[in-house]
Amino acid sequence: MDWLGDNAWAVWLGLGVTLGVAELFSLDLILLMLAAGALVGMVAGLLSAPVVVQILVAAATSVAMLALVRPSLVKRLHTGPELKLGHSRLVGKQGVVLQEITGIAAGRVRVAEEDWTALPYDDTLTIAAGETVEVLEIRGATAYVHPVLRLES
Template structure:
C-alpha cells in the first residue's frame, strides 16, 4: 500500500486512460475533459503535491476544461456548414456521365469516380448513355439526375 501512495501519479494516469477509453465509447467530450483533470492531478502528484491538493487540481482543471474547451470542440464537430460538402450532400449539383440509359426507374451514371444507380425525376425524358448530367439530389443510394440546365 505504501508503494501506491508513493506512486499516486500512476493511479491518476491510469484513471485518465480509463476515462479516455470511456470517451471513445460515448464521444460526448465529457470524459476526455475529466481525463485531462486526472492528468493534471497526476502531474501534481509527480511534483509532490499532497493527495488533497491533487483532488482539488483534478476537479478544478476538469471543470475548466468542461466549461471552456468542451463547447469549442462540440461546436467544431457539430458544425453543419463545415460538413455540408461531405457525404451525399456534397454530390448534389455535381456533374456525372451516364453509363446506361437513365429512366424514371433505373439507370447508371459515373459520379465522383464511382458507378451509381440513377433515375430522372418523374415526367422527364430518358437520358441516353454518354450524356453529361447534373445531380439534382441523392435519394438513398440513387442519384436523381437531369440533362436540363439547373435554374
C-alpha cells in the same frame, strides 16, 4: 497505504487512461475532459504535491475543460463545412463571354469549365464576347451575369 501516497501519480494515470478509453465508447467528450483533469492530477502527483492538492487541481482542470473547451469542440464537430451544391456553387464565380449577351438576346458564357446560356443581370447592358463577367444569379438553366470592371493602365 504508504505505496499509494508515494505513487498517487500512477493512480491518476490509470484513471486518465480508463476515462480516455471509456470516451471512445461514449463520444460525448465529457469523459475526455475528466481524463485531462486526471492527467493534470498525475502531473501534480509527480511534483510530489499532497493528495488534497492533486484532487483539487484535477477537479479544477476537469471543470475548466468542461466549461471552456468542450462547448467549442462540440460546436465544431456538429457543424460541418458549408457545402454549395448544384448551380448555387457558380454564384460569385467569374467567367468569359463566348457569345454577345444583350437584354433581348441571350448569349453564352463559360464558367467553371461549363458553357451556360446567359443574360445580363441589368437588362440594359450589352456584354461583348471576350469580356469577363461575374455570375450574380442562376435561374433555371440561365446564368444572370454582370461585367467585371477592369482598371485601364
